Amino acid sequence: MPTPHALIITGYGFNCDPETLHAYQLAGATAQRLHLNQLITHPEVLDTAQILTFQGGFSYGDDTGSGRGVANRLRQIIPHLDQFFQRDTLTLGVCNGFQVLTNLGVLPATTTDHRFTPQGALLRNQSHTYQCQWVHLRSAPDSPCVWTQNLGVWSTGIAHGEGQWYCPDDVLHTLQSQGQIALQYCNADGEVSPQTNPNGSRQSIAGICDPTGRIFGLMPHPERHLHFTNHPQHTARRLALQATGQPVPTFGEGRGIFDNAVRYFS
Amino acid sequence: MALPAHVFQVIPTVPAAQASPLTAQLQAQGFPVSQVTVARHYTVVADLGPDQRRALSQQLTHSVTETCLISQPLTSQLAFDWVIEVGFLPGVTDNVAHTVTEGLQRLIDPTSEHAVYSSTAYYLQGDLTPEQIDTIAAQWFNPLIQRAQVRNRADYDTQGGLPVVIPQVQLPPDRPAVVTVDLEVPDSELQTLGKQGILDPAGHRRGPLALSLTQLHAIRDYFRTQGRPPTDIELESIAQTWSEHCQHAIFGSPLDDIEEGIFKRYIVRATTEVRTAKGDDDFCVSVFSDNAGGIKFDDTHVVTDKCETHNSPSALDPFGGAITGIVGVNRDCLGYGLGAQPIANRYGFCVGHPGDTRPLYRDAARTTPALSPKTILQGVVAGVNAGGNESGIPTTQGFVYAHEGYRGKPLVFAGTIGLIPLEQDGINLNFKAAQPGDRIIMAGGKVGLDGIHGATFSSEALDTGSPSTAVQIGDPITQKKLSDTIIYDLRPRGLYSSITDNGAGGLSCSVAEMARECGGCLVDIEKIPTKYPHLRPWEIWISESQERMTFAVPPQNVAEMQALCAARGVEMWDIGEFTADPQCIVRHHGEVIYQLDMHFLHKGNPPLQQQSNPWVRPTPQTVPEPDNLHDTLLSCLAHPSVGSTQWVSEQYDHIVGGRTVIGPLQGPGRVNGTASVLKPKYDSDRGIVLSQGLNPSYSDLDPYAAALASLDDAVAAAVATGANVDHMALMDNFCWCSSTDSQRLHQLHDAARACYDLAVAYGCPYISGKDSMFNDFRGYDADGQETLISIPPTLLGSTLSVIDSIHHVQTLDFKPHPDSTPDTLFLLGTTHAELAGSLYAQLTGVTGTTVPQTHLSTALARYRAVHRAHQQGLLRSIIHLDRGGLGVALSRSAIAGQIGAQVDLAALAATTGLTLAQLLLSESQSRFLVSVAPDQQSDFQSLFPQAIAVGQTTTDHTLTINDQQWSLADLTTAYRSAFSPLA
Incomplete structure (x- = not known):
């Protein structure tokens, strides 16, 4: 398989494209910014891509609900999206992109029949404020999620006002039984508890995949921890590593998400 | 129907x-x-x-x-x-x-x-x-x-639910489009015209032109030479262009014997001298002339900086004022050169004490209350939240400063740092010039009555049928669409020859400013799209509706630009043409309604005649020793000018872009820093350091020393983090009060002189600046007594500097040592009994006499040595001593690292003759507290032979200073209590 090609949907207030582009390039993919309008008018561009990314930001200013404006527009090209998802492709939604996929019903889509029917929602954080902070994350070892394979416990930043995962009990049970809860907020030791839940999500859910594991959405921003120096305590971490004679890494822990995606195609 | x-x-x-x-x-x-x-x-x-x-x-x-x-x-x-x-x-x-x-x-x-x-x-x-x-x-x-x-x-x-309300704007359809204004009237009538505005045919005054009698005489003389009276659109437009806001006449006009004005004498001259002295090492690319200043980042890129204030609007509608402030300064970045990409925002909020509930009123009848400091703070915090977060620009730095002088009128600072290539296809992107024949393109949004005459437009017009003109609300998403289109689509294709922001004065200023690059302009006003019908030409021309940029586009590129904008959901309109003829002309359906000589419009404003008088020195006072040093330190930490603003920092996205290296909060204890670091390019380890400094509490005691201290604090904060003072640019934001008062002018002169002295001594040029001269609140107190509350004269110093490697930066938190070996704490710099205006003095209510003095040459040598220490990796933590002095600095480093310290100042007290309280609370300038590992001490001390060892870090959770002890828990609680229950 040749180098995968990643599309990063831009425009209307999405705002993480420079670092997302950089993330895919670091991982070894070719990556391209593609404006939402171009995707809507020329959905056939999906035919030649392997990875589709809905990035973070404030599409349509979160007006009428985060992610809803773009999801409404994507409904115009559902057949093309469905075709893309059915191929052996990968799809990622980060933060606002996760909100888009949730509104569109692409996640969690507990069965193929549910694809494009919303089953969950990302509500206002329980704190009712926008929160930008660093979090630890636990990747479920038994999840089919392609994106989080072998990542264990890692850390990166969150920055959102509407990240509280909500779904009814029956959906939550299905998510658990199908291994769709790919990522949870936790402490540095990987322990999940209400104290480490930054937004009140059910089950401390930070990221969800579809049953195939190829479509993944998460509120945290892996593309903001591509370099060691992105970590807010990198100065202390550097000194600690140096004091014990260990090498100081160049890259950060968020890169693994993108490496996994590229590795999938190798 | x-x-x-x-x-x-x-x-x-x-x-x-x-x-x-x-x-x-x-x-x-x-x-x-x-x-x-x-x-x-x-x-x-x-x-x-x-x-x-x-x-x-x-x-x-x-x-x-x-x-x-x-x-x-x-x-x-x-x-x-x-x-x-x-x-x-x-x-x-x-x-x-x-x-x-x-x-x-x-x-x-x-x-x-x-x-x-x-x-x-x-x-x-x-x-x-x-x-x-x-x-x-x-x-x-x-x-x-x-x-x-x-x-x-x-x-x-x-009633079957709520009545349906349809807030449609309805303007009378039959008002005359243009009226002429008779200036051949007695001076008393001219004065009324200047103060209250043009008499509308409907019978009311349109709101202040803010033109003086001298200015109106100059305008009358000009129109005598033209043999006709001015039209309303001409007069309104001149008033915008000649306003203090746009032309900065106080800074630019003669003052006493300074014929060229203090801006040229002190600010511009400092930059010129610094650049000359640096010779081949001069890193300035664009200074003062553009919407922002720019310095070299590396061989291929330039970083830009600009800081604006949005004070008056924020007093009325804090949310709207602040959001408009931040998205407005983003446009200054986009309007630098041929368009710089915003990569970071910063802010500063000077407010009254959030707990101050004493009411103030705008009217004698006490029916229109002024907003409380708490309401203002909540609103401005939320405004920058919405503006910055939705624009996808990280807010890596900012501050809150509380002083009772700001309770009538707050200061809201908003700054944006940008990145732009030096060249593209051989074209220098840092300069621009509209060409004769270029089309005038307005892009972004339509025009409404937003912001006409700003906040001065009277509230009596705000009844149910009339639009609210006093306040504008930004639309970050419309602007983000425009910004992306400029950076990713229009600029790379070289489609335009010039670009500028539509800010104060709207099109009347942006188009006329760009026209200076080529000669003049010709605008067809009916081609400017409006939000609703029946706006009059003068309203369209000076409207400050947001999210608009103006471009000069060669005619052959207009179709391509139109197609690109349409594909990106961005609206644009062709509204006229730039010309070689030095005239600014506006037509209304073919009829000329505005025709002014460009020279008169831009140079016709008569200079002010300014005289200053020495300000009155306050009566000497001695700041008393504290009764209880233990509680005093906790009170300092709990002061809103020092205490944690984590609640603000964490509601601002400070990591979007993936460029943040040091953000607003440092260490596991999440303490706010005073400088931040970014890595602008993903493939380069070069970095930029940003910092801010201000000391308005010193101003009324010694405005010269206050200005030096403000700028020096900004420089020292950056240096502490890792900045190189030899590749550092400065920005000055003056916010003054009652600036026609001769003593205030004298203080202004003193502060400007300090700006020159510091810049030349440190070799740091000014690249941009701004001033806001009338930050006074005139109103009534709870008893209906007339009240004037002037802000303390405020100079905000900001730095932007470039470092070779982000791997040599350091944070302020004490660091744990793997084998529990304590680090030694050193104090760099000399402590004097300089408590006047200090945070502690503010707590006592006694202002004191001697404010901190800045010793420029010793400070510079120290800054260079600190930079070398960073490069050699000798510092395990470093904090710049500012508000609250050594006591607060020790506490902040301890809280940030959640690590205790054992400090002994007895020896220092003996050698300096200062009391323990003076050593801990004095705010003497240019000092640092650093922690150094035992095996690096000798290297460190050879760099800093005069460093004073004051103690060491400990493994217990206690800060001990001589015989006083504070638990880390108490320090942390005090530090985080400053804004309770807001936070």
């Missing part, structure tokens, strides 16, 4: 979605409320069939958590006893409605008539009296921009 109005009411249906913080807020205030549920309402005026109504409701509703009722009252969907609906007044920017309109247009013929208005409905459960509900409603809307209606459940049910 009137179109039907459909009200789409979107109601949360699951408890997690219904939860609102308002419930707890009202309960905390003692209201008997058990639940507040917030619903979104959209009033859609359009011809909609059942299918269209259903489709639109699906667009607006999340099927899992919400339900939508269309034009029918709520019945059993929610239990409630009262409802409060809050919507916008006519003409106020309604961003949500804008988004809904776009979705609506996919369902209907977009050319058919339609309009959308959004509002918010609060459904309250609780046994509230009508008086209580009115009190609650008053908290939830700002009558300058919003309206509210309240119903109890019984009335709601019998």
Whole structure:
């Protein structure tokens, strides 16, 4: 398989494209910014891509609900999206992109029949404020999620006002039984508890995949921890590593998400 | 026939979605409320069939958590006893409605008539009296921009829900487009014209032109040479261009014997001398002439910086003022050269003490209260939240400063740092020039009455039918679309020859400014799109409607630009032509209604005649020793000028872009730093350091020393983090008060002199700056007594510097040592008994006499040595000593690292003759506290032979200073209590 090609949907207030582009390039993919309008008018561009990314930001200013404006527009090209998802492709939604996929019903889509029917929602954080902070994350070892394979416990930043995962009990049970809860907020030791839940999500859910594991959405921003120096305590971490004679890494822990995606195609 | 109005009411249906913080807020205030549920309402005026109504409701509703009722009252969907609906007044920017309109247009013929208005409905459960509900409603809307209606459940049910409100702007269709203004009148009438504005044919004055008699005489003389009276659009436009806001006449005009004015004498001259002295090492690319300043980042890129203030609007509508401030300065970045990409924002809020509840009124009858410091702070914090976060620009740095002088009028600083290539296809992107024949393109949004005459436009015009002109609300998403299109589509294709921001004065300033690059301009005013019909030409020309940039586009590129903008959902309009003829001409349907010589417009403003008089030195006072040093330190940490602003930092996205290396919070204890670091390019380890400094509490004691200290604090904060003082640029933001007062002018002169002295001594050029000269509140106190509250003269110093490697930066937190070997703490710099104006002095209420003096040459040597220490990796933590002195610095480093320290200042007290309190509380300049590992001490001390060892880090959670002890828990609690219960 040749180098995968990643599309990063831009425009209307999405705002993480420079670092997302950089993330895919670091991982070894070719990556391209593609404006939402171009995707809507020329959905056939999906035919030649392997990875589709809905990035973070404030599409349509979160007006009428985060992610809803773009999801409404994507409904115009559902057949093309469905075709893309059915191929052996990968799809990622980060933060606002996760909100888009949730509104569109692409996640969690507990069965193929549910694809494009919303089953969950990302509500206002329980704190009712926008929160930008660093979090630890636990990747479920038994999840089919392609994106989080072998990542264990890692850390990166969150920055959102509407990240509280909500779904009814029956959906939550299905998510658990199908291994769709790919990522949870936790402490540095990987322990999940209400104290480490930054937004009140059910089950401390930070990221969800579809049953195939190829479509993944998460509120945290892996593309903001591509370099060691992105970590807010990198100065202390550097000194600690140096004091014990260990090498100081160049890259950060968020890169693994993108490496996994590229590795999938190798 | 009137179109039907459909009200789409979107109601949360699951408890997690219904939860609102308002419930707890009202309960905390003692209201008997058990639940507040917030619903979104959209009033859609359009011809909609059942299918269209259903489709639109699906667009607006999340099927899992919400339900939508269309034009029918709520019945059993929610239990409630009262409802409060809050919507916008006519003409106020309604961003949500804008988004809904776009979705609506996919369902209907977009050319058919339609309009959308959004509002918010609060459904309250609780046994509230009508008086209580009115009190609650008053908290939830700002009558300058919003309206509210309240119903109890019984009335709601019998009346079939809430009355439909359609806040459509309706302007009289039959007003004359243009009137002439007779200037051949007695001086008294001219003065009335200047103060109250042009007499409208409808019989009222249009609002202040703020033109002096001298200026009006100059205008009259000009029109005598033209043999005709001015039109209203000409006079309004001259008033904008000649305003203090735009031309900075106080800084630019002669003062005493300084013929060239203090801006040229001190600021410009400092930069010129620094650049000359640096020779080949001069890193300036663009200074003073553009919307921002720019310095070299590396061989291929330039970093830009600009800091603006938005004070008056923020006093009236803090949210609107602050959001407009931040998105406005983003446009300054986009308007630098041929368009720089914004990569970081910073802010500063100077407010009254958040706990100060003494009322102030704008009128003698005490019917119009001024907003409280707490309300202002909440609003401006929220404004930068919305503006910065939605624009996707990280807010890596900022501050809150509290002083009672700001309780009448706050200061809101907003700055943006940008990145731009030096060249593209051999063209220097850092310069621009409109060419004769270029089309004048306005892009972004349409024009309304927003911001006409700014906040001075009287509130009597704000009745139900008239638009709210006093306040503008930014639309970050419209601007983000425009910004992306400029950076990714238009600039790379080289489609335009010049670009500038539409800010103060709107098109009247932006077009006329760009016209100077080529000669003149010719505008057809009817081609400028408006938000609603019947605007008059003068209103269109000076409107400050947001999110607009003006471009000069060669005619052959217009079609390509139009196509690109359309593909990106960006609106643009061709409104005229740049010309070689040095005339600014505006036509209205072919008829010339405005024709001014460019030279007169830009150079005709008569200089001010300014005389200063020495300011009166306050009576000497001695700041008393504290009774209880233990509690004093805790009080310093709990002061809002020092205490944690984590609650602000964490609601601002400071990591978007993936460029942040040191953000607003440092160490596991999350302590706010005073400098931040970014890595602008993903493939380069070079970095930039940003910092800010201000010491307004010294100003009335010694404005020269205050200005030096402000700038020096900014420099030292950057140096502490890792900046190189030899590749550092400065920015000055002067916010003064009563600036026609001769003593205030003298203080201004002193401060400007300090700017020169510091810049030349440190070799740091100014690249940009701004001033705001009349920050005075004139109103009435609780007893109806007339009150003047002037801000303390405030100079905000900001730095932007470039470092070779981000791997050599350091943070302020004490670091744990793997084998528990303590680090040694060293104090760098000399402590004097300089307590006047200090944080401690403010706590005592005694101002003192001697404010900190800055010793420029010793400071510079220290800054260079600190940079070498960073490069050699000798510092395990470093903090710059500023507000609160050594005591606060020790505490902040300890809290940040959650590591204790054992400090002994007895020896230092003996050698300096200072008391322990003086050593801990003095704010002497240019000092640092560093921690150094035992095995690096000798290397460190050879760099700093005069470093004073003051103690060491410990493994217990205690800060011990001589015989005094503080637990880390107590320090942390005090530090985080500064804004309780806001935080």
